[in-house]
Amino acid sequence: MKILFLDQSGKLGGAELSLLDVVKPYRDRCLVGIFADGSFHQALQQQRIPVQVLTTQALQVQRGSNLLQVVGSFRHLLPLIAKVVHLSRFYDLLYANTQKALVIGAIASAITQRPLVYHLRDILSSEHFSQTNLRLAIGFANQCASLVIANSQATQQAFIEAGGRAEIIKVVYNGFKPESYQSSIAAVSKLRQQLNLAGQFVVGHFSRLSPWKGQHVLIEALTHCPENVTALLVGDALFGEQDYVEQLHQQVEQLGLGDRVWFLGFRSDISPLMTLCDLVAHTSTAPEPFGRVIVEAMLCGTPIVAAAAGGVVELIEHGKTGWLMPPSDALKLADIIQQCQSQPERAIAISHQAQQSASQRFNLETTNQQIAHLLKQVVSL
Numbered sequence: 492m493k494i495l496f497l498d499q500s501g502k503l504g505g506a507e508l509s510l511l512d513v514v515k516p517y518r519d520r521c522l523v524g525i526f527a528d529g530s531f532h533q534a535l536q537q538q539r540i541p542v543q544v545l546t547t548q549a550l551q552v553q554r555g556s557n558l559l560q561v562v563g564s565f566r567h568l569l570p571l572i573a574k575v576v577h578l579s580r581f582y583d584l585l586y587a588n589t590q591k592a593l594v595i596g597a598i599a600s601a602i603t604q605r606p607l608v609y610h611l612r613d614i615l616s617s618e619h620f621s622q623t624n625l626r627l628a629i630g631f632a633n634q635c636a637s638l639v640i641a642n643s644q645a646t647q648q649a650f651i652e653a654g655g656r657a658e659i660i661k662v663v664y665n666g667f668k669p670e671s672y673q674s675s676i677a678a679v680s681k682l683r684q685q686l687n688l689a690g691q692f693v694v695g696h697f698s699r700l701s702p703w704k705g706q707h708v709l710i711e712a713l714t715h716c717p718e719n720v721t722a723l724l725v726g727d728a729l730f731g732e733q734d735y736v737e738q739l740h741q742q743v744e745q746l747g748l749g750d751r752v753w754f755l756g757f758r759s760d761i762s763p764l765m766t767l768c769d770l771v772a773h774t775s776t777a778p779e780p781f782g783r784v785i786v787e788a789m790l791c792g793t794p795i796v797a798a799a800a801g802g803v804v805e806l807i808e809h810g811k812t813g814w815l816m817p818p819s820d821a822l823k824l825a826d827i828i829q830q831c832q833s834q835p836e837r838a839i840a841i842s843h844q845a846q847q848s849a850s851q852r853f854n855l856e857t858t859n860q861q862i863a864h865l866l867k868q869v870v871s872l
């Protein structure tokens with residue numbers, strides 16, 4: 492089966508990291524078409540996955556766009572649509588991994604009669620998108636997609652609640668290779684030394700810097716924790732959220748936390764960094780569709796506390812494989828940080844349980860088998 496994968500981003504967000512793993516089995520009979528250049532392009536090339544940057548013109552439609560802005564942007568999309576239509580003729584299936592890819596893929600699918608699969612990695616609700624964006628996504632998916640793959644039950648439910656057809660959507664959780672999350676003790680202690688973290692209780696946050704990822708909640712929580720609790724903020728503003736970055740730096744300065752909060756920027760050494768942490772905190776203020784970082788922390792054997800909304804509650808069993816807290820509740824987060832600090836044996840037992848459970852429930856082999864099975868059904872329709 493020859494597949495044309497489409498993704499709007501040139502950057503390495505969770506959707507793109509997940510797609511990298513989905514694409515690998517089709518390496519010798521696929522093309523990944525991306526709508527911007529960047530680190531995702533390089534990552535695909537490094538893995539010897541055929542990739543083409545299909546446009547270098549930034550697509551104007553944003554998460555909050557209204558109808559006029561959307562209509563206005565269509566003129567700019569015509570060359571991209573023409574390219575995708577042309578390429579589609581060489582493939583059996585179109586696989587859209589993001590919303591803008593869905594729009595382009597849907598039009599190409601209608602013209603070329605190639606089946607379209609939409610991998611839905613967003614919670615389609617007004618907390619995340621404008622009404623126009625929601626209507627467009629649901630409309631194109633309902634009309635043009637033979638299959639929608641949701642990355643969690645929460646994502647599936649939001650799709651149906653927003654008017655999506657229940658009969659076309661199936662849940663497939665993201666998969667991981669457990670062995671990729673094993674780091675040597677030497678590498679971890681070297682990194683801890685380099686970062687000057689001796690004697691600190693280290694809480695790591697591994698997300699792009701964006702208001703809804705809620706790094707500010709962790710910073711606030713630190714003010715309610717003992718002085719030796721330090722936060723590592725790993726990740727960068729991938730989609731232009733510079734105001735938020737500025738705001739975070741100001742918050743740190745105003746609270747006098749300059750020596751307890753470290754901004755490490757985007758890193759590729761996630762596994763040793765997560766392993767060196769005493770706790771990983773996930774603090775999204777809006778429902779997280781899935782949350783790769785949560786499963787990654789579990790696979791690294793590091794205790795995890797996460798905001799209980801969206802797909803997160805499908806990943807963690809509170810008190811058994813991690814801790815759940817109400818979103819945006821800095822006081823509760825501080826309380827859980829201190830529980831982990833004061834009861835290390837319990838935290839270790841929970842993280843062991845989490846590691847085992849995550850290796851079984853979120854295994855890449857199973858994920859890829861489930862996707863292969865679904866795609867076969869689509870092509871044989």
Ligand code: UDP
Pocket residue numbers: 503504505506508697698699725726727756757758759761781782783784785787
């Ligand atoms: N990540 C990374 N480097 C960083 C910060 C994050 O490689 O500096 C990775 C992280 O390990 C995870 C992904 O980015 O695999 C983020 O995915 P997630 O599903 O948690 O959130 P998203 O950003 O997709 O909403």
Ligand code: GLC
Pocket residue numbers: 504505506509612613642665779780781782783784
């Ligand atoms: C999206 C979601 C994230 C999910 C990732 C991979 O980026 O925001 O929650 O883990 O896709 O499916």
